[in-house]
Amino acid sequence: MQTDIEALRAQMREDLKKVDSADTLxxxxxxxxxxxxxxxxxxxxxxxxxxxxxxxxxxxINELKNRVQESYKEAEARVKELELTSQNEAETVDxxxxxxxxxxxxxxxxxxxxxxxxxxFAGMGFEIYEGPEIEDDTHCFTRLNVPKDHPARDMQDTFxxxxxxxxxxxxxxxxxxxxxxEKPPIKVLVPGRVFRSDSDATHxxxxxxxEGLVVDKDITLCxxxxxxxxxxxxxxxxxVRTRLxxxxxxxxxxxxxVDVSCFECGGKGCGxxxxxxxxxxxxxxxxxxKVLENCGIDPDVYSGIAFGIGIERIAMLKYGINNIGLxxxxxxxxxxxxxx
Numbered sequence: 001m002q003t004d005i006e007a008l009r010a011q012m013r014e015d016l017k018k019v020d021s022a023d024t025l026x027x028x029x030x031x032x033x034x035x036x037x038x039x040x041x042x043x044x045x046x047x048x049x050x051x052x053x054x055x056x057x058x059x060x061i062n063e064l065k066n067r068v069q070e071s072y073k074e075a076e077a078r079v080k081e082l083e084l085t086s087q088n089e090a091e092t093v094d095x096x097x098x099x100x101x102x103x104x105x106x107x108x109x110x111x112x113x114x115x116x117x118x119x120x121f122a123g124m125g126f127e128i129y130e131g132p133e134i135e136d137d138t139h140c141f142t143r144l145n146v147p148k149d150h151p152a153r154d155m156q157d158t159f160x161x162x163x164x165x166x167x168x169x170x171x172x173x174x175x176x177x178x179x180x181x182e183k184p185p186i187k188v189l190v191p192g193r194v195f196r197s198d199s200d201a202t203h204x205x206x207x208x209x210x211e212g213l214v215v216d217k218d219i220t221l222c223x224x225x226x227x228x229x230x231x232x233x234x235x236x237x238x239x240v241r242t243r244l245x246x247x248x249x250x251x252x253x254x255x256x257x258v259d260v261s262c263f264e265c266g267g268k269g270c271g272x273x274x275x276x277x278x279x280x281x282x283x284x285x286x287x288x289x290k291v292l293e294n295c296g297i298d299p300d301v302y303s304g305i306a307f308g309i310g311i312e313r314i315a316m317l318k319y320g321i322n323n324i325g326l327x328x329x330x331x332x333x334x335x336x337x338x339x340x
Contacts, residue, residue, distance in 0.1 A: 005060060008038055012068055019075040020082060028075065032068050039065045109338045110208055110327055113235075113315045114191055117210055120234045124227060126187045126212070131174035133193055137164050139173040143294040144251040157197035159205075167195035171211035172251060175287075175306060178213065179295035184302045185216040191311075204324050208311040215287065215297065215304035221254065224284055224305040228258055232281070235318060236263040243278065252285025252306055272317075279317060282309045 012032060019025050032038050042061045049057050107115070118128065146153055159167040174190030190211035199205050214223065225244060232240050240263050244256040260281050262273035269275040284307030289299035312324050319338065321327075326334055 002057075002060075005042065005064060008042070009064060009067075012071070016071050016075060019079065022079060022083070025072075025075055025079050029072060033065075033072065039068060103336060106336060106339055108327070108335060109315045109319055109321075110311055112338060113311050113318060114208065114210065116235065117231065117309065117311070117314070118189060118191070120231050121189050121212065121227070124187070124230070126189045129174055129178050129188050129190050130192050131168070131171065131177050131190060133168055133195075134161065134165060135168040135173045137166060139176045140166060140168050140170070143176050143291065144172055145288050145290045145294075146250045150250060159195050159197060168192075169196050170194055170308060171209045172306070172308060174211055175213040176291075176295060179215065179292075179297060184297060185214075186304075187214050187216075188212075201323050201325070202313075202316070204312065204328065206328075207324070210309045210311060212284075212307045212309070213287070213304060214306075215292070215302055217302055219286075219303045219305055221256070221286055221305065224256075224286075224307060225258075228282075228284070228307065232260045235314060236260060239263075239266070241267075247283060247285075249283060249285060251288050251291050253288045255283065255285035258282045258284060258307070281314065281317070282307055284308065 015028055015031065019028050030037060034040075039061070042064075043058075046054055046058055046061070118126075122128075141150075141153065142148070158169050161167070171190040171192050171194060174192070175188070178186060178188050178190070190213070192209065193206055194209050195206050196203075197205060212227075214227075221244070225242060229242050232242050239261075241261045243259050243261075245259065247255045247257040249255040257280055259278040261267040262270060262277050262279055264270050264272040265277070267273075267277040269277050273279050284305065287304035287306050292299040292302065292304065312327060315321065315327070316324065
């Protein structure tokens with residue numbers, strides 16, 4: 001056994017020199033100190049030693065075990081130092097290397113168009129009001145001259161929460177709240193999300209509108225066209241023109257659809273404008289006398305104009321987007337194309 005111990009001691013020294021990583025350190029432990037290692041095996045072999053020699057041999061084996069354990073701790077400290085040095089070298093920053101190019105974030109195209117519209121009208125003295133998305137029937141319909149049995153209710157598929165509460169179908173409800181809280185003169189924009197049960201390539205159950213309202217003395221349809229001329233020039237280019245076509249909305253009289261001359265072909269006719277030279281962009285008109293009366297404003301003294309802009313529609317026209325669903329898919333490759 002003495003010869004085996006000396007051979008084991010020599011082999012241990014050789015194996016210790018090979019320990020240079022966590023894996024080799026683990027293997028060293030298993031080889032010599034583990035449950036089935038060579039040191040425990042020596043302890044088991046003591047039963048084969050003559051009884052009178054067992055104490056001395058046991059002492060030699062324990063001394064070897066202690067020496068191997070000390071060697072293991074030294075090797076463990078050395079391995080940790082090597083790993084730390086390697087980690088520090090790997091994490092060293094080479095200041096001569098070119099910097100990584102990181103893509104800057106950008107605003108969503110709906111936000112870009114919303115901000116651009118607000119900037120145009122802010123320059124005309126408009127204030128901003130954001131009404132609640134959950135509205136009551138009174139503000140969303142009745143006081144906008146759309147009573148319970150009015151056929152205009154069929155123009156919009158409404159998400160009702162109760163008999164009286166609903167997800168607003170239009171930001172026009174905000175003009176009622178503004179006229180209740182303020183007296184003329186009023187110049188206000190009401191941006192926000194609206195909801196209708198409608199979904200296809202150009203319609204979404206949730207989309208964004210911006211209501212515009214002006215109430216003062218001697219306000220006419222000419223004032224509406226003048227403001228919208230300025231808006232369209234800012235959105236689509238200085239050469240575009242607008243035109244008004246007769247239409248119908250229960251809360252304005254007269255009501256108009258507003259077209260802009262095609263900014264793609266200059267009004268000559270192309271696929272975008274369906275070869276008409278004009279593109280419909282929004283609706284508006286003179287505020288109905290009944291709506292003013294419903295808000296306690298004398299229609300014989302004051303008049304008003306109102307318009308409603310679909311922000312997604314403007315963004316689709318401005319950026320050449322053919323599917324409204326792209327706005328809501330959070331596709332980075334789509335969104336990173338837009339810059340202020």
